[in-house]
Every structure is written in structure tokens, then in C-alpha cells.
Amino acid sequence: MMKEPIISVRDLVAKYGDKTVLDRVSVDIFPHEITVILGGSGCGKTTLIKNILKLYNPVSGSVKILGKEIIGMEDDEFDQTLKQIGMLFQNGALLNSMTIFENISIPLEQHTSLTPDIIERIIRVKLSLVNLESAADLTPSELSGGMKKRVALARAIALDPEILICDEPSAGLDPLTSASLDELILKLKELLKMTIIIVTHELASIHRIADRLIFLHDNKIIFTGTLAEAKSTDIPEVESFFRVGRFE
Amino acid sequence: MILKDKNLIFSGALNKFTVPDLLRKCKLLAEKEIKSIDLKDVETVDGAGVAFLDEISGYFPEKPRIINANTEVKRTIKIFSSVGLQPVPVIEKDNFTVRLGESVLSWKDSVVVSFTLAADIIYWSITGIFERKSHRKGEVIHQSILIGVDALGIISLLSLILGLILALQSAAQLRQFGANIFVADLIAISMVREMGPMMTAIIVAGRSGSSIASEIATMKVTEEIDALRMMALNPIKYIVVPKFHAITICMPLLVTMSTLIGIVGGLIIAVTYLDLSAVSYFNQAINVLTVKDVIIGLMKSLFFAWVIVIIGSYYGLKVKGGSEGVGKVTTLSVVASIFWVIVLDALNSLIFYF
Incomplete structure (x- = not known):
């Protein structure tokens, strides 16, 4: 039986001024899977994510997260949905005026009633998971770019x-750090049953972690499927992406 | 949570929602002898749940064993356990004498750096007059519009209000002695010598000084300054010199404008409240002013202008960190510019009028 999607996007249209960036995009993200969104630069990958999260307002379409329609949802209700979503931005987006400890403590202090001792333990563990205890x-x-991302x-x-x-x-990480980040992402999926969406171009990373791929091209989704299906497809853009990026 | 035969039994989920309540209950059991923590009926554990288990282990005289956890819970505990991790280090603050010494040394460094920068800016500004290629074409005009033309409205309005206030405050006193005509002396002298140059400088420091500091600071944090260096361009010549030239042209003009409008503000009160004629007001104002007053007022405005550009550039270039650093140096540059404008003004009064 097909699983119920955790995020369901239907006919999403996004524009920057008059330029259409996403043209009637429909996509389902399934729970406990790692879905990789890929495609050439400027094809709308980040825009898709930011529209799903209402960081940009889509022109039309429907986005359901955890079964609830979020377009037109009240801010208070959407905040509850956001508490169940973690976002790693391209450049980290850490708050510069705060220490690393304080940055990680923000969601814990604001959204839980955990005691400072427990929060400190959680932060220590999360920092050790990304190898940045010190x-x-x-x-x-x-911090360096890679450290900020971790x-x-x-x-x-x-x-x-x-x-x-x-x-x-x-992006911008050395292969070893990148591989250890991928391992951590796999662990998070396995242990905490997280649903993970990743925007990336890195083929090595895609091979290591992807359960399902979504390929964007010319503002549209042209392929959805597993890695094996992607490698055997005859859609020219997907085929050339894997052929040109091959390094064996 | 149940306590049975020195065995603490948990059930359901140990997560960020259940932990605060469980922690309160466990604190009541502190110092009791607990031999084991039974997780047989625990279905899920998250990071907060593991932190909770680590935390309560220290509550009891003897560290309890965790028993009957299912494989998944065991693996989660293994990954998220904080046992054995170094606590977050507490940074010790330096004592008073160390901090005092450091601030004196850093102040000394700041003085050296700011004087070197000022020398650089002045040198490149003088050579820049004859060297057209060192910055973008039309940049001086563009900066003159930003610093001068765009500030005309606010400076005119404030000068008019200032002239009105000065005249109004003194009119009542002068009238008592039948000395109405001296309102022209008061307004002319105060606007030319003090209020015109100083008020203009304070507005320009707030508008243009802050914009210079934040523009340069943003360029520094986004590596644009480094990029200019890598293109074999001198950032001072390329960015600061056009601003220096523009402010040098605009400031005396703004001060002249401000002074004239301030005097007109005084005229309104003189005519409407003190029954003076416009001609006698202007004649009196012109007679009381000396060439020295006008020249000193304009020279002063040039020094103020240079101080504003140098301080804005100094703070812009010394930025550290990201967006927060830009905000900090912008504030510091405005405060420092206003401070030094007032100090220079006081020095000027001491030298020329004491």
C-alpha cells in the first residue's frame, strides 16, 4: 500500500516579478525517506523549498504539510507546523550576535519547557554529533563555512x-566532512524516523543517501523516482546529469 | 512513571514534551536508592529523553542501570548520550587591571590606525584631484547628490526652525530693554559662527557618516574590499576619495544655506513680533558680521566634513563579524563623529574667540 505523503504540493506557481520560477509544480514527499531535489542552477530548487515553507508566497497552488493546507493558514497555526520542521539554510543563517551554544538553544528555550540542565545536555550532544563540541x-x-553549516x-x-x-x-565542504554529514543524515532518518528533504547537486552525496529523487528543469518537475530509476531513465536532462557527473 | 522494588519503570514516550514533568517527579525521588531504570514499556525516545536519562542518573546515590530497553531505544541512547562529553567550558573573565591595560593598548592602536588612515585619505584625495582614473566616472557627482542635495530639505527646515526658536527666545528679553534691533546681531552671529556649521555637521554625521560607515563595513564583510584589492585597486582611492571630494564641495554650501535660512527664520520673528522692518534687520545683520566670522564658519565646516568621512571610513574598515558588526560600527561612527565635531568646535572657539 502506498504511504500517505507528509508533504503534498499541487499545481504550485511561483514568480519573481513577471518571471515564472515554478510552473504548476506537483510533488509528494513521503515520510521516513530522504528525498533529494536536484536540477541545474537557477531551476527553482531553493524557490520550491521556500514556497513550501511560506518564506515566499506562491502565486497559486496548494501545499499540505502533515495533512494540513498551509496556504492561507493563520500564522499562529503555521508556527505549530514549523515547530515540527528543521531547516538548514545554504549559508547556515546563524545569528551572528549569539554564540553557537545560544544559537542552538533558541528553539529549545522558546518551544519547550525543558530545564537549563537538560537543554545544555541536548546542545552538547547535538554539537558532538556534528563534531563541534569545542x-x-x-x-x-x-567559524569556517563548513563549521557554520554543521x-x-x-x-x-x-x-x-x-x-x-x-x-x-x-556545498563548500571537503569530501570527508560531507560524507560524515551524510552519515549523520542517514542516522537521523533511521533513529528519529525523520523525513529529510535535501537540495543538492553533489552526486556522491546523492548516491550515499537518496531514497527518492525529484528532478527540476525549466521550472517544472521532469522526473520523480528512485536513484536506480533515475540512472536508467531516458529523459535527456536526467540522463546527461548522471552521465556528465560520473567519475568512475 | 512507577517506582517498584528500587526499580524505576517508565512507559510510553520519553521526549521533549514528557520530560519536564518526569524530571519534576524524579527530583522528588532524589537520594533514594534506585538500582535500575526499566525501559521495557518505553516505545520512543528522542534527544531530550536521552538527556533526561543521563541527568537523573546523577540524582541517586548509586548510578542506576538501564534495563530492558528495546533495540531501537538502546541505539538512540547510544547516539544521543551526553555521558563522557566535555561540559561546555566557562570562559573566565579577565580581572580589572588586565582589561584596563588592554583597553589602553587598543585605544593607542586605534589612534595610530585612525591617523594613518586620515593621512592616507588626505594624501589620496589630493593626488586624486589630478588622477581621474582611480574611481568610477561620475562618482563624485553621485556622492554629492547623496551627501548634499538629498540633505537640503531637512537641513533647510531645521535651520528655519532653529532661527525662529533663537529669535523667539531672545525677543522677549530684548523687548524689555527696547533693544529689539539686536535680535539681528544675535541671530547673525550665532548662525554664522556656531549654529549653522555645527547643526549641519551633526545632521550630515547622522545621515552621511552612518551611510559611509555601513557601506564600507558591508563591503568589508562581504569581501568586496578584498575583491577590489585583488583587482589591483586601492579601496581608499576607489571608495573613500569620491566621498571625501563630494563632502568637501557640499559641506560649505550646506552650511551657507543653513546660515541664510536660519537668519530668515529670525527675520520672521523680528518682523511679526518685534515690529522691525526687513531692511533694518538685514542691514544690522550684515554690519555686525565680519569677514573673519564667515571664513572661520566655512573653514570649520570643512574640518567637520573631513572628520565625518575619516571617522566613517575608519569604523567601516575596522568592522568584525557579520551583520551585527555592521550595525555596531555604524552606531559607533555616528557617536564618534558627533563627539569630535563638538570637540573641534570647542577648540575652534578657544583658538579664535578666547
């Missing part, structure tokens, strides 16, 4: 959300 007292400006992941998973969305998590 960075707790540093500020984001003292801290941002620790902040995104602070509340153990049901859905984790990562915008280009491996």
Missing part, C-alpha cells in the same frame, strides 16, 4: 523535528 562558546564569525544542522535538529530540510548541505 565550539560552543565561539561566535559564528569565528552548527546550523545542529540547530535544525535541536528539537528532533519530524521533517528536516537541508538546502545544499554539502
